[in-house]
Amino acid sequence: MNAWLPRTLAQWFALLISIVALVACLLLGLSHEPKQALLSYLFAFFFFTGLSIGSLALLMIHAITGGAWGDFIRPPLLAAARLLPLMSLAAIPVLVWTRVLYPWTGSPSGAQPYGWYLADTFFVIRTVVYFVVWIGCLVAFTHNLGDRVRARRTAAPGLIVFGVTSLLASVDWAVSLTPHWHSSMFGMMVGTGWLLAACALATTVAASRRDRDTVVSSDVLHDLGNMLLMFVLAWSYLAFMQYLTIWIADLPDENAWYILRTLTSWRYLAWFLVAFNFALPFAVLLSRAAKRNPAWLCKIAVMLLVASFADAFWLIVPGLRAGGFALRWTDLCAPVGIGALWWCGWVGQLRAARSTWTSSATAGGELEHPHG
Amino acid sequence: MSVRLHGLLAEFADDRQLLEAVRRTRDAGYFASCVEAYSPYPVEGLDQALGARHHWVPFWMLIGAIGGGTFTYWLEWYSAAVNYPINVGGRPTFSWPAFIPPAVEMTILCAVLLGVGAVLFGARLPRVCHSLFESHEFERATSDRFFVLVRGDDPHFDPLATQRFLETLSPLSVVEVAEE
Numbered sequence: 001m002n003a004w005l006p007r008t009l010a011q012w013f014a015l016l017i018s019i020v021a022l023v024a025c026l027l028l029g030l031s032h033e034p035k036q037a038l039l040s041y042l043f044a045f046f047f048f049t050g051l052s053i054g055s056l057a058l059l060m061i062h063a064i065t066g067g068a069w070g071d072f073i074r075p076p077l078l079a080a081a082r083l084l085p086l087m088s089l090a091a092i093p094v095l096v097w098t099r100v101l102y103p104w105t106g107s108p109s110g111a112q113p114y115g116w117y118l119a120d121t122f123f124v125i126r127t128v129v130y131f132v133v134w135i136g137c138l139v140a141f142t143h144n145l146g147d148r149v150r151a152r153r154t155a156a157p158g159l160i161v162f163g164v165t166s167l168l169a170s171v172d173w174a175v176s177l178t179p180h181w182h183s184s185m186f187g188m189m190v191g192t193g194w195l196l197a198a199c200a201l202a203t204t205v206a207a208s209r210r211d212r213d214t215v216v217s218s219d220v221l222h223d224l225g226n227m228l229l230m231f232v233l234a235w236s237y238l239a240f241m242q243y244l245t246i247w248i249a250d251l252p253d254e255n256a257w258y259i260l261r262t263l264t265s266w267r268y269l270a271w272f273l274v275a276f277n278f279a280l281p282f283a284v285l286l287s288r289a290a291k292r293n294p295a296w297l298c299k300i301a302v303m304l305l306v307a308s309f310a311d312a313f314w315l316i317v318p319g320l321r322a323g324g325f326a327l328r329w330t331d332l333c334a335p336v337g338i339g340a341l342w343w344c345g346w347v348g349q350l351r352a353a354r355s356t357w358t359s360s361a362t363a364g365g366e367l368e369h370p371h372g
Numbered sequence: 373m374s375v376r377l378h379g380l381l382a383e384f385a386d387d388r389q390l391l392e393a394v395r396r397t398r399d400a401g402y403f404a405s406c407v408e409a410y411s412p413y414p415v416e417g418l419d420q421a422l423g424a425r426h427h428w429v430p431f432w433m434l435i436g437a438i439g440g441g442t443f444t445y446w447l448e449w450y451s452a453a454v455n456y457p458i459n460v461g462g463r464p465t466f467s468w469p470a471f472i473p474p475a476v477e478m479t480i481l482c483a484v485l486l487g488v489g490a491v492l493f494g495a496r497l498p499r500v501c502h503s504l505f506e507s508h509e510f511e512r513a514t515s516d517r518f519f520v521l522v523r524g525d526d527p528h529f530d531p532l533a534t535q536r537f538l539e540t541l542s543p544l545s546v547v548e549v550a551e552e
Binding site: 240243244248249250 | 464467469470472473
């Protein structure tokens with residue numbers, strides 16, 4: 001458990017920044033502009049939780065498919081997935097102030113006809129259940145990680161659970177900000193976005209300068225580039241199809257979500273996502289040379305990580321900021337607070353994961369027998 | 373030597389020997405464009421061993437993708453918004469999101485068609501008759517034998533010297549392939 005304790009000066013500094021930012025966001029923000037402060041907090045929580053869940057799902061995918069790529073990105077993914085308990089604590093402000101944040105609470109008409117589902121207590125119970133299930137998956141999976149066959153047996157049901165819970169959680173946390181809106185594609189789009197963010201984070205680490213000359217071959221980078229391309233295409237397909245079906249039907253219940261996001265000044269953020277979460281990475285990742293070049297791949301992965309962050313902002317924040325594009329000071333505080341805390345934990349877990357998986361590799365373990 | 377040689381064909385028992393033979397043949401100075409390898413199944417690393425060749429396939433696929441996608445999107449715009457505009461439930465005649473899926477499908481279709489065309493053209497297919505088919509040994513290239521062919525048009529090719537070189541690779545056999 002000592003991987004949780006900050007060891008370096010940078011980690012202590014991050015922890016300090018995190019505490020200051022979170023206290024500012026929750027204490028000052030809540031007394032000053034409670035709804036907007038919680039909205040900022042929700043979007044930061046949504047992004048970093050998604051990064052952890054996406055990492056766990058990507059690890060599980062690799063446990064089933066195998067392949068050398070997964071062994072190289074295991075430490076950063078494992079470190080991110082192990083932060084799920086921390087993220088469950090980060091959910092507490094959302095659960096405590098559910099009534100402040102969500103429009104369907106309080107007035108009984110707000111939630112009709114979903115009254116029995118969108119009730120405060122049931123919402124809190126569901127969020128607790130998601131985290132219990134995810135942490136259960138994490139514990140079971142990491143326990144079996146040393147044994148390929150047992151890891152595969154845990155990963156298969158784990159991925160089914162990921163599919164269902166990520167869909168339900170994204171509906172609870174993000175869709176219910178617009179209570180009457182629904183889209184059957186939303187959960188899958190968010191789940192794919194989480195996998196994309198996790199893959200981008202792992203690729204950034206694998207292709208970054210520190211690791212470049214030591215272990216990662218250009219074949220592995222090529223595989224990671226192809227995976228990024230696949231996630232970019234999957235996300236773009238789902239995001240576009242959701243837009244197309246709603247645009248072409250043009251029904252009042254459904255189009256409110258997009259009218260707010262594409263006809264007000266929020267549309268510049270939509271164009272940003274089209275450019276940086278689809279068009280540019282797609283064009284660059286088509287090139288074989290770019291996928292095999294660590295510097296290029298690293299730049300693309302960082303760009304996709306930033307775009308995924310913007311995507312989380314786009315999914316959450318406009319819901320309660322109907323006047324068009326606007327930033328609050330808590331939009332900076334909340335992600336810095338949760339992000340610094342997440343980073344502080346991630347660096348410690350990464351160090352622990354690296355020492356575990358490097359020692360087992362030298363002892364003739366995982367890295368010796370990549371299949372596929 | 374009244375018959376012109378298409379090349380010399382060396383036969384090997386497994387893929388590792390094939391890979392080694394290709395490497396040594398290339399190291400001996402024979403050109404990438406004149407050394408050919410035949411195997412019943414794809415052998416990993418064989419492409420690299422044969423050496424870099426310029427493939428036109430990705431280029432033509434890109435042309436097909438851009439051309440097919442752009443033309444389809446233009447066609448949809450022209451037919452729905454210019455040539456024969458009709459009102460469909462009050463939607464704009466130029467319904468740009470609805471035009472994207474057909475354009476994407478045509479992008480993929482044209483890329484694949486031009487890619488297949490480029491592969492066939494580059495491999496000089498279809499072709500019903502080839503000098504290699506005259507060799508009796510070559511029949512097993514599709515079941516359990518591996519072959520290296522050094523073509524006669526390589527500037528380093530010399531019927532006797534090349535034959536002697538191929539013998540050093542410990543093949544099962546080295547046979548002459550006559551030009552048809």
